Amino acid sequence: MVISVLSGKGGTGKTTVVAALSELIKNVIKVDCDVDAPNLYLFYKGMDVEKKNFYGGKKAKINKSLCIECEIW
Amino acid sequence: MNIAILSGKGGTGKTTVSTNLAMTLGVSYVDCDVEEPNGFIFLNPSIQKREDVFVEYPVIDQKKCVLCGACAKACQFNALAKAGKEIVVFEKLCHDCGACRLACKADALSYVKRSIGKLESGMAKEINCYRGILNVGEPMAVPVIRKLLKELPKEDHLVDCPPGTSCNVVTALKYVDAAILVTEPSEFGLHDLKMAVELVKLYNIPYGIIINKDDGQDNMVKTFCKANEVKLFGTVPYSMEAASLYSKGMMLCENDNHKKNFINMAEKIKEAFTW
Numbered sequence: 529m530v531i532s533v534l535s536g537k538g539g540t541g542k543t544t545v546v547a548a549l550s551e552l553i554k555n556v557i558k559v560d561c562d563v564d565a566p567n568l569y570l571f572y573k574g575m576d577v578e579k580k581n582f583y584g585g586k587k588a589k590i591n592k593s594l595c596i597e598c599e600i601w
Numbered sequence: 602m603n604i605a606i607l608s609g610k611g612g613t614g615k616t617t618v619s620t621n622l623a624m625t626l627g628v629s630y631v632d633c634d635v636e637e638p639n640g641f642i643f644l645n646p647s648i649q650k651r652e653d654v655f656v657e658y659p660v661i662d663q664k665k666c667v668l669c670g671a672c673a674k675a676c677q678f679n680a681l682a683k684a685g686k687e688i689v690v691f692e693k694l695c696h697d698c699g700a701c702r703l704a705c706k707a708d709a710l711s712y713v714k715r716s717i718g719k720l721e722s723g724m725a726k727e728i729n730c731y732r733g734i735l736n737v738g739e740p741m742a743v744p745v746i747r748k749l750l751k752e753l754p755k756e757d758h759l760v761d762c763p764p765g766t767s768c769n770v771v772t773a774l775k776y777v778d779a780a781i782l783v784t785e786p787s788e789f790g791l792h793d794l795k796m797a798v799e800l801v802k803l804y805n806i807p808y809g810i811i812i813n814k815d816d817g818q819d820n821m822v823k824t825f826c827k828a829n830e831v832k833l834f835g836t837v838p839y840s841m842e843a844a845s846l847y848s849k850g851m852m853l854c855e856n857d858n859h860k861k862n863f864i865n866m867a868e869k870i871k872e873a874f875t876w
Contacts, residue, residue: 536637537611537612537637537639538610538611538612538613538637538764539610539611539612539613539764540612543789564764564765564766564767565609565610565611565764565765565766565792565793565796567610567789567792567793570788570789570792585677585678586677
């Protein structure tokens, strides 16, 4: 079972509710997907066990020796 | 002069500060928190103009398409996929970049418009008010924010930004000269404030801080301001009265107990940004 906690408005208490409920329910995995400002971990004095980079889109690279600067756009 | 109001953390009081300062300064208010634009609830402007915001996405002429898949290969956003005897278009993933048309050798691609949100403008008392609204379920807010800010008339604006530090905020910052960061004295407020500070520094935007829900004591945000020599423009008190006015959608600057506070902050802001 995956339960999401959402709000629309910011600062209404999503993280507070998740932290409290997950502590009471026990045996649940807490997931912070507010990746822009992830705060859930601030409730815990833990240590990172794993950390890795996330790669999304690709970044364009221009080969200057081939580019004719056509400005097609 | 355009001044951004941002925060990192959501719900710290960006809209409260922006609407009250705009009224106090007598400058226009721009709500570019297009996913949840709430500022008009406080200002209640009479809307004079509404327009749709469009983006374009590709449509494929099945008669011309040779199913080579070049368009899908060119698309870096997975908006096109070759599925059996068809090219499938996922219009919401399209970033409107035009690469698919360049890649198509069969001239089978053309673009059509679709509305993803709208812009509204009007007047509240003597100030101009503008906002962008993103349709619910739309993944991309940037086109709405960009159109809103690009087409603003030349005047002084307070720009109420979205929370966070991602594309939406970065887009807004491209159109501003200075920033006010609104935070609250909590671990969470400070944590996200630091991210917002990093962002404005990255773009060399002069900034200062306003603390909302301040209990008048020394706190971690004040310590942070002192330690980093960051200008503190003022505070909004942690009071039942302020919370009550806010919850009813009323303006603090129109209340006798809070008016002076906003006048003081407005003065400090004008001085700091030599405005």
